[in-house]
Amino acid sequence: MKLTVNGTAHDVSAPPEMPLLWVLRDLLGLTGTKFGCGIAQCGACTVQLEGAPLRSCVTPVSAAAGKRITTIEGLSKDGSHPVQRAWAELDVVQCGYCQSGQIMAAVALLAAKPAPTDADIDAALSGNICRCGTYQRIRAAIKTAANLRKGGRA
Amino acid sequence: MNLIENVSRRHFLGTTLSTGAFVLAAQVLPKSAFAQDPGVRTRAQGAALNPSVYLGIETDGKIYIITHRSEMGTGIRTTLPLVAADELDADWSFVTIEQGLGDTKYGDQNTDGSRSIRDFYDAFRRAGAAARSMLVSAAAARWKVPASEITVQNSILIHAKSNRRLAFATVVADAAKLPVPKDEDLKFKSKADLNFVGKEREIYDLRDITTGKAAFGLDTFREGMVYASIEHPPVVGGSVKSLDDKAALAVKGVRQTVTLPAPKPPLMFQSLGGVAVIADNTWAAFKGRKALKVEWNDGANASFESEAYKAQLIATVGKPQKVVRNLGNVDAEFAKGGKVIEATYSTPMLAHAAMEPPAAVAEFKDGKCEVWTSTQNPQAAQETVAAALGIYKKNVTCHVTLLGGGFGRKSKPDFAAEAAYLSKQLGKPVKVVWNREDDIKFDFYHATAAVYHKAVLGANGKPTAMLHRSAFQPIASTFAGDVEYPLPFELDLALTDAPYDVPNIRAENGPARAQVRIGWFRAVTNNFHFFALGSFMDELAHAAGRDPLEYLLDTLGPGKVLDLKAQGVEYSNYGAPYDKYPIDTRRLRRVLEVAGEKSGWAKLKSGNGKGYGIAAHRSFNTYVASVVHVEMDGRGGFRVPRIDQVVDCGVAINPDRVRSQMEGAAVMGVGLARTGEITAANGRIVQSNFDKFQVARMSDAPYQVNVHFVESGALPTGVGEPGLPPVIAALGNALYAATGKRARELPLSKMKWT
Numbered sequence: 001m002k003l004t005v006n007g008t009a010h011d012v013s014a015p016p017e018m019p020l021l022w023v024l025r026d027l028l029g030l031t032g033t034k035f036g037c038g039i040a041q042c043g044a045c046t047v048q049l050e051g052a053p054l055r056s057c058v059t060p061v062s063a064a065a066g067k068r069i070t071t072i073e074g075l076s077k078d079g080s081h082p083v084q085r086a087w088a089e090l091d092v093v094q095c096g097y098c099q100s101g102q103i104m105a106a107v108a109l110l111a112a113k114p115a116p117t118d119a120d121i122d123a124a125l126s127g128n129i130c131r132c133g134t135y136q137r138i139r140a141a142i143k144t145a146a147n148l149r150k151g152g153r154a
Numbered sequence: 155m156n157l158i159e160n161v162s163r164r165h166f167l168g169t170t171l172s173t174g175a176f177v178l179a180a181q182v183l184p185k186s187a188f189a190q191d192p193g194v195r196t197r198a199q200g201a202a203l204n205p206s207v208y209l210g211i212e213t214d215g216k217i218y219i220i221t222h223r224s225e226m227g228t229g230i231r232t233t234l235p236l237v238a239a240d241e242l243d244a245d246w247s248f249v250t251i252e253q254g255l256g257d258t259k260y261g262d263q264n265t266d267g268s269r270s271i272r273d274f275y276d277a278f279r280r281a282g283a284a285a286r287s288m289l290v291s292a293a294a295a296r297w298k299v300p301a302s303e304i305t306v307q308n309s310i311l312i313h314a315k316s317n318r319r320l321a322f323a324t325v326v327a328d329a330a331k332l333p334v335p336k337d338e339d340l341k342f343k344s345k346a347d348l349n350f351v352g353k354e355r356e357i358y359d360l361r362d363i364t365t366g367k368a369a370f371g372l373d374t375f376r377e378g379m380v381y382a383s384i385e386h387p388p389v390v391g392g393s394v395k396s397l398d399d400k401a402a403l404a405v406k407g408v409r410q411t412v413t414l415p416a417p418k419p420p421l422m423f424q425s426l427g428g429v430a431v432i433a434d435n436t437w438a439a440f441k442g443r444k445a446l447k448v449e450w451n452d453g454a455n456a457s458f459e460s461e462a463y464k465a466q467l468i469a470t471v472g473k474p475q476k477v478v479r480n481l482g483n484v485d486a487e488f489a490k491g492g493k494v495i496e497a498t499y500s501t502p503m504l505a506h507a508a509m510e511p512p513a514a515v516a517e518f519k520d521g522k523c524e525v526w527t528s529t530q531n532p533q534a535a536q537e538t539v540a541a542a543l544g545i546y547k548k549n550v551t552c553h554v555t556l557l558g559g560g561f562g563r564k565s566k567p568d569f570a571a572e573a574a575y576l577s578k579q580l581g582k583p584v585k586v587v588w589n590r591e592d593d594i595k596f597d598f599y600h601a602t603a604a605v606y607h608k609a610v611l612g613a614n615g616k617p618t619a620m621l622h623r624s625a626f627q628p629i630a631s632t633f634a635g636d637v638e639y640p641l642p643f644e645l646d647l648a649l650t651d652a653p654y655d656v657p658n659i660r661a662e663n664g665p666a667r668a669q670v671r672i673g674w675f676r677a678v679t680n681n682f683h684f685f686a687l688g689s690f691m692d693e694l695a696h697a698a699g700r701d702p703l704e705y706l707l708d709t710l711g712p713g714k715v716l717d718l719k720a721q722g723v724e725y726s727n728y729g730a731p732y733d734k735y736p737i738d739t740r741r742l743r744r745v746l747e748v749a750g751e752k753s754g755w756a757k758l759k760s761g762n763g764k765g766y767g768i769a770a771h772r773s774f775n776t777y778v779a780s781v782v783h784v785e786m787d788g789r790g791g792f793r794v795p796r797i798d799q800v801v802d803c804g805v806a807i808n809p810d811r812v813r814s815q816m817e818g819a820a821v822m823g824v825g826l827a828r829t830g831e832i833t834a835a836n837g838r839i840v841q842s843n844f845d846k847f848q849v850a851r852m853s854d855a856p857y858q859v860n861v862h863f864v865e866s867g868a869l870p871t872g873v874g875e876p877g878l879p880p881v882i883a884a885l886g887n888a889l890y891a892a893t894g895k896r897a898r899e900l901p902l903s904k905m906k907w908t
Contacts, residue, residue: 006806015406022437026381031373032366034558036509037590041844044509058533072366083366090812091356094818096363097370097509097558126853129844131509131559132227133821134814135852136859 001065005030006074016062020054023047023061024071032072032100033115036129041127046101046108053108053124072100075107081105086145094132102128106142115146159679167302186515196252203330205288206281207259207557209238215323216307217244218893219281222254223274225359226508226560227818228874229811232357234270234278237807240350241282241343243306248322251358252617254612256552257534264531266565266674268729268774268872271807272735275870279691284341285329292328293320296520354810359556371528371555371778372513376583379515380409382576383439383587386428386652387416388594389452389837390670391426401445407438411446414572420635421671423538425572426596432580436587455838458669460602464500467666470625471498476639479650481721482658487619493611495697499686501900503832504600504626505847506675510558511593516573517583522549527570528557542571543578550574562674566598591842598673599832601627601666605686609656615698616709619657624649625664625684627672638665640679643726647708647773648683648879654691655711659721668859669837677878678823680773685827685900688769688883693896702887703750703768728774734869735775742777744771744864745800749779752862753798763788769883770800775871777802777864780820780880782856784888790906792889794824794856799877801861804868812873814863819877820859825850827882 003010005028005095014023024030024047025048036044040055046069047056061117079088083106086092093099109116109124116124121139130138198218201210210218219238225231235251238244262273286306293311294301297318305312311320345352361367386394393416402408409432417424429448433439467870488494514527516539523543529535532552540547557564564786573586588596603626612618628640640663650661675681695705716737718725727735749755749768758766763786770779781798806812829848833840841847886897893907 011563016436018435022435025313025373026435029375030366031369031375034370034509035372035511035587035589037844038440039590039843042509042590075365075843079365080360087364088356088360091354091360091814093357093360093363094229094560094814095225095509095557096359096368097556099363100366112407115254116271122853126851129509129560129849129851131507131849132814133818133825133855135821135850135855136817136857137814 001061003061003065003069004067005069006071012061014061017060019057020047020059020061020064020069021056024056030071030073034097034100034125036098042098043105044098044101046128048104048108051080051111053105072104075103081107082148083110083145086141086148089143090137092134092137092141094134096097096122097130102130102138106138106145109142110149111147114149116142157229166845168257196254197250198252200299203285203326205284205290205334208278209281209285209323210766211285211326213323213326215248215321215326217242218252219249220252220254220260222260222263223270224554224557224560226265226530226557226564228815229357229808230265230270231359232355233808233811234274234349237275238282239281240348242286243308243349245309246350248309253554255764256554258533264565265560266530266562268776268876270872272775272871273870279342280337280340283342284335285481286331287335287340288327288332289322292325296320296325296616298330303872351805351807352809355808357811363584367872368556370510370558371526372510372587374515374526374555376515376517379585380580381433381439381585381587382430382573383436383443383589384428384430384572385443385446385448386426389450389456390421390426391453391455392450392468392484394429395449395451397429398447399429401447402442405438405442405445407434408442409433409688412576414575415781420633423534423568423571425542425568425575430572430575430576432576439587440589452837455669456713458834460503460834464502464604467602467625468498468500470664470666471606471623473832474806475623475625475662477660478645478663479659479661479718479721479723481660482659484619484621484660487658488610493697494608495611495694496608497690497797497898498604498606499689499898500604501602501682502684502830503602504675505594505597505832505841506561506563507847507849508559508561508563509593511590512564512588512897513586514561514570515583515585516570516571516577518543518573518574518577520753521545523577525551525570525574525576526553526555527567527569528555528564529567530557530560530565530724531567532801534565535570538567538571539574542575543559561676561805561824563597566673582604588733590844594842594847595839598632598671600675600681601672601679603682605682607686607690609694611694611698613693614708614786615700617654617694619658619907620652620654620656621660622649622652622687623662623664625666625681626682627666627668629672629674631668632673634673638667639663641833642724643724644679646726647678647680648687648771651718651725651737652687653716653737653742654709668836670839677773677875680771680879681882684708684771685772685882685886688771688880689886689897692767692769692887692890694755703746704754706746706768706770707743710739710743713743723832730775735871737772741802741866741868742772743779744866745802747860748864749781749798749800752800752860753781760891761890765888765890767884767887767889767891769887772878773876776873776876778816778876778880780884782881782884782888784885784892786892786907788908790908792907794885796858796860797856798860798862800864801873802864802866802868803873804866805870806863807870809863810844811876812863815873816861816877820881821850821855823878823881823886824856827885827900827902828854829901831901
């Protein structure tokens with residue numbers, strides 16, 4: 001099966017029903033995408049498929065074959081994506097485990113809505129659980145990232 | 155005594171010690187922080203200048219600082235090194251942080267009880283100050299000037315008089331030849347000279363986290379590794395009656411199954427046993443597990459029904475129980491009559507549900523075992539693995555990864571023991587992956603509890619007598635099997651230490667036998683004890699017709715250091731010496747006063763579907779007051795627009811990380827109070843994932859959390875847990891203010907809030 005992850009083509013031997021999450025983690029060694037619940041309840045496994053957010057823990061790898069997959073590792077070479085910069089600026093993370101998924105969900109939101117309201121952010125991010133409780137900073141960082149993008153500083 | 159018995163015995167003693175400052179006043183600091191150890195060498199230890207187990211400096215000026223405590227989100231991995239780097243006057247960009255292996259040379263490593271800063275602040279200051287002193291002495295000799303004329307800035311030694319400068323790197327080799335100064339000869343920087351302590355600093359791992367590079371336990375990879383997923387007995391203490399693994403073995407990628415031995419009581423941190431499916435990848439292991447056909451012997455715990463159990467606890471606290479604190483004569487005061495208020499509160503079991511489920515990789519080779527795991531307690535992991543394998547603890551190496559949350563669950567290394575056992579059986583490295591269902595169904599649960607309070611009100615509605623009584627599944631049961639009373643420390647968290655200026659106080663505790671594994675959850679028994687106490691004080695304020703804040707301040711009295719010993723309490727004080735960290739109600743008053751100012755309490759008028767609640771509690775030697783706002787949604791639910799948290803932790807070393815802990819505690823407090831509940835039927839846990847065990851999400855978390863500091867100048871204390879208990883009580887109080895309905899049972903979602 002041919003997979004394109006972060007611009008790199010891979011030839012993967014996996015059963016078609018194997019979730020993309022485990023292909024990324026166990027077969028390709030891309031461990032930035034996290035396992036949280038396995039039933040699309042927590043968002044830790046969020047990646048992008050053709051730019052749209054996707055729960056990789058319930059997506060069979062066959063559904064991603066031939067499509068453009070982006071993981072946290074592919075967001076930027078050096079952590080310079082506006083969302084990553086905003087996350088750093090506001091010291092969003094605590095334990096950090098859910099944050100790959102939060103960042104990927106935020107990137108997808110900003111692509112769809114460059115200036116999201118609180119309600120937009122709630123709607124887009126409420127599927128991403130953070131047990132440490134960093135929600136307030138996530139919301140603020142998304143607004144910071146929106147400004148970074150608008151200001152052309154991206 | 156044969157090896158196994160010997161190891162088991164050591165295991166018991168060792169585990170008891172490693173379970174925390176709570177359990178025993180174990181030796182916290184290593185015998186000598188400056189002792190050289192011939193064991194595993196860190197880069198810090200291998201460095202040219204190595205005055206402490208926590209710190210080393212190389213001849214190129216690179217500084218290596220060990221964090222021996224686990225990083226699960228508090229920022230401790232950065233904060234302790236900042237303390238050392240500050241005393242060293244280091245250039246922070248030259249600092250590399252190394253995670254310490256499990257090793258007694260570092261002292262206690264069980265990262266629980268919010269005590270890393272309290273217990274190791276001085277040790278890290280000494281490490282930095284000792285290195286600085288040696289570098290200064292070396293420069294003084296080089297320049298032939300008095301050491302007192304030398305200052306240090308950003309890893310540069312400066313002699314201002316002669317306008318000379320030397321980088322640390324140039325004198326490291328000379329400094330290494332000097333004797334390490336004695337503790338009593340060390341000089342520490344004055345507060346005004348501190349560069350890092352008290353300043354905001356980004357955590358060391360931040361950029362690795364935002365780029366997906368950070369390595370958690372579940373991310374560990376070893377060459378030749380296989381993956382294991384374990385079907386545990388659905389009832390604690392159960393065992394495999396029969397196994398049919400044909401269908402499981404037919405799953406592509408599944409290699410074999412291994413039956414794990416059933417644990418022998420007391421359970422401690424042993425594996426629960428069951429059947430492991432071994433596969434080439436995690437998914438195959440999960441899939442194979444679903445195809446297993448296992449019949450179980452359930453054992454006696456199959457009779458556990460959590461609802462009936464809770465009713466029993468409520469009945470228990472309705473009757474006189476064992477006295478654990480006694481001041482004055484409560485019965486005589488009640489007998490005089492007057493306005494008597496009584497209330498019974500109850501709370502459910504809770505699961506920790508850290509975002510990273512338990513995971514460990516183990517590699518057993520040549521009689522030794524190496525483990526990589528998300529553990530809060532690497533020394534207990536060594537002991538538990540050693541006992542599971544029948545080898546000595548010294549033959550177990552425990553690498554601590556970053557933890558995707560912990561909240562107390564990851565102090566218990568049963569999953570590491572499973573990986574080690576399987577690695578020994580299979581002769582290759584094994585990664586054990588618990589899925590979310592395993593995590594929620596086989597936790598060491600936060601106890602379910604019932605708490606009864608009674609008070610009689612005197613002049614101005616102030617209580618003249620108070621009776622507190624609790625019953626809950628004891629943590630002690632996990633360590634000693636068939637016990638029905640808690641360890642003393644479990645009572646000292648908001649039961650025996652109620653701080654109010656009341657002449658007659660009695661606290662009692664009733665028996666409760668646990669039928670599931672019970673463990674400590676962030677803030678431990680404070681959560682239910684203080685939910686009840688903080689709510690009851692609010693009930694008294696309303697019964698007295700007084701403003702809750704003004705009533706709390708009045709009931710605390712003018713402020714003093716409590717003498718609990720005189721009241722029959724051998725107070726464990728979170729493992730801290732009482733003379734240095736006493737219960738000082740002046741500090742509790744102060745956080746309340748500041749909460750009143752910062753929240754604009756005097757102007758907050760409840761009504762029209764809005765309500766405001768307040769509570770303050772000292773826990774883990776830190777004082778926190780919370781003011782919670784609620785807004786009813788008219789459909790039986792509520793939102794929380796704002797919470798103000800006021801914290802006095804003595805010294806806030808990295809204020810941003812104190813703030814983040816207080817913010818997170820506010821979110822968790824609201825979440826667990828609103829929907830947190832674990833139930834059991836036929837001894838089996840009912841919930842299994844985030845669909846049924848609901849935790850706070852962005853849409854129902856408090857919208858805004860403001861954190862305010864009281865700089866008391868007291869000794870620094872921890873912040874991981876103390877933010878949680880007052881939020882829960884203040885939330886219930888806010889709901890009462892908004893609706894006139896009192897939350898006496900959690901979760902709040904059981905009631906319609908209109």
